[in-house]
Amino acid sequence: MKNEIHQRELLATQLEIQQATMQQIGRELHDNIGQKLTLVSLYVQQMLYENKVPGANERIDQVSQIINQSLQDLRSLSKTLTDDNINQKEIVTLIQEEVNNTNSFKKCSINFEYNFNQLDLGFVHKNMLLRITQEFIQNSLKHSNCKNIYITLNTSEDILWDLTIRDDGTGFDTTHITSNGIGLTNMKNRAEIIGAQFSIDSQKNKGTTLHIIFKKQS
Template sequence: MGKTELLITIILFNIFFLFFIVAVMIYIRKYKQRKKEYLNEIEVKNEIHKRELLATQLEIQQATMQQIGRELHDNIGQKLTLVSLYTQQLLYENKVPEVSERIDQVSQIINQSLQDLRSLSKTLTDDNINQKEIVTLIQEEADNTNVFKRCHVDFKHNFQHLDLGFVHKNVLLRITQEFIQNSIKHSRCSNIFISLNTSKESLWELNIKDDGIGFDQSNIASTGIGLTNMKNRAEIIGAEFSLESQKDKGTTLNIILKRQP
């Protein structure tokens, strides 16, 4: 074999080897791309499945609460109404002033309990959520908390009307209730500040902050089931959830539902 033929052979070999290397690189690149697309698809399916699972869990919780609400109204409510009628009859038939005063006190307690029961039943059956604006629901929650004078709740918003369906109103209300209850129970706070705002970027943004003792976020046990419930509710509607807390510096919750592009 002459030098020219040897040179041509070497060149052809190098060309084929170069094509082989390029082909392998292209194959590896396409393989990685297909793998990435597959993993993304699996992640999307898992996210959808997770949301469906959370939504189902919420539906079960809501159905259970509605059933409890109906039982309270139809069963215990009727019994309390009957007891109220009996006390009114005793009050009418009794002629001893001191006894009448005691019966009247019992009657007032029963009637107040009946009103509280009806209010609780209405809340559990979600009629309240369907019928009222979200700002009204949150303001009522703040007012109810302020009555007990254990912690002052201040609520502000930057809109007159926000058109939300039941699911979004339910999520916002339940998260607000959960935060208030946790703050009063665990943080020994004096104030809770709630803001619900809307903007060009977000359909709504809920911010809640207390001035309590806070907690160590590195300690998972300190977060409890309340935080899990709030996160799950936010995930159901695709809202961004963040919570920050430091010892002696309070706790801040921020949930944003961005507008679709």
């Protein structure tokens, strides 16, 4: 038992170190390479404005477009790596943003409910809850042909958090989790990192339900 707890603590620490490393890489990309690309873009725009090289406008414009696209990609990558949202926002806000983004596509209706005003969670728990929620939503949209997804996140006297996600899609055979290619093993592994209880139930043409519980430590 002690060995299992130790292993979970090690995995959680590794996740925090990995996130800190990605944040540092993201900041370097933004502050160093991003600034250089911005400077090059300004030079190219100045060349285009001055028009000192007859017939070169089209080439310069193409270079400018490539640089601007590279800047957009770089900013997107930097934002993904730093991911300060997880540290700065409540878990309810993070999940609700994901729900709103998905609902805006009008491919599936997602309902999110919770029974608390504030839940004090560290980065590891928030990251795990958010990533599993994202994975379940994406899997349902890609594979289940569902019309609705229902998410509940609750807390109680003995339970720090209790996450349930359910869709009304086609369902699948849960005995082939490792071979169905929809990322369930990844979700299960995330839960195991912090010692949460994980269960999945799916029935043909009735949908899939994911349930994860993390009890308060005594």
